Amino acid sequence: MIVFDLTCDSGHRFEGWFGSSDDYAGQRARGLVSCPQCGSATVEKAPMAPAVPRKGNSQPAVPAHPAKQPMARGPMPPEVAEALGKLAEAQAKALKDSRWVGDTFAEQTRAMHYGERDPETIHGQASLEEAQALFEEGIPVAPLPFPVAPPDELN
Ligand SMILES: [Zn+2]
Numbered sequence: 001m002i003v004f005d006l007t008c009d010s011g012h013r014f015e016g017w018f019g020s021s022d023d024y025a026g027q028r029a030r031g032l033v034s035c036p037q038c039g040s041a042t043v044e045k046a047p048m049a050p051a052v053p054r055k056g057n058s059q060p061a062v063p064a065h066p067a068k069q070p071m072a073r074g075p076m077p078p079e080v081a082e083a084l085g086k087l088a089e090a091q092a093k094a095l096k097d098s099r100w101v102g103d104t105f106a107e108q109t110r111a112m113h114y115g116e117r118d119p120e121t122i123h124g125q126a127s128l129e130e131a132q133a134l135f136e137e138g139i140p141v142a143p144l145p146f147p148v149a150p151p152d153e154l155n
Contacts, residue, residue: 007046008035106130113139
């Protein structure tokens with residue numbers, strides 16, 4: 001047996017079971033395949049669920065159950081929004097006692113590490129190369145989960 005997702009000319013979707021693909025084609029040609037909702041015999045194989053991208057028609061037809069697919073559309077799930085909110089809050093708390101040093105971050109971090117200046121909690125900007133260089137020198141730096149606007153860019 002083979003199952004096809006079918007759609008009629010009124011857009012109703014339904015499943016049809018057939019002995020084979022040829023069986024489907026034969027029954028359809030004789031008008032034996034009809035929509036259970038409106039009785040229309042003008043039926044086509046329904047396109048797969050729009051959330052599942054498909055390449056070509058070479059793959060076997062799989063019964064689509066779009067309702068059971070995890071979807072990324074629509075508003076953010078509350079638990080994700082909450083987790084992001086907590087992360088943002090944690091970052092804000094961590095940065096409260098931290099001084100913005102802008103693009104001198106790598107320079108100042110290095111100076112502190114080698115005892116050339118008093119230790120202080122700072123945050124700022126570093127290029128990927130600078131961050132990598134600090135990391136390779138064994139200087140602990142951490143990327144911030146959220147971008148921070150330099151204070152002079154704030155209103
Ligand atoms: Zn119909």
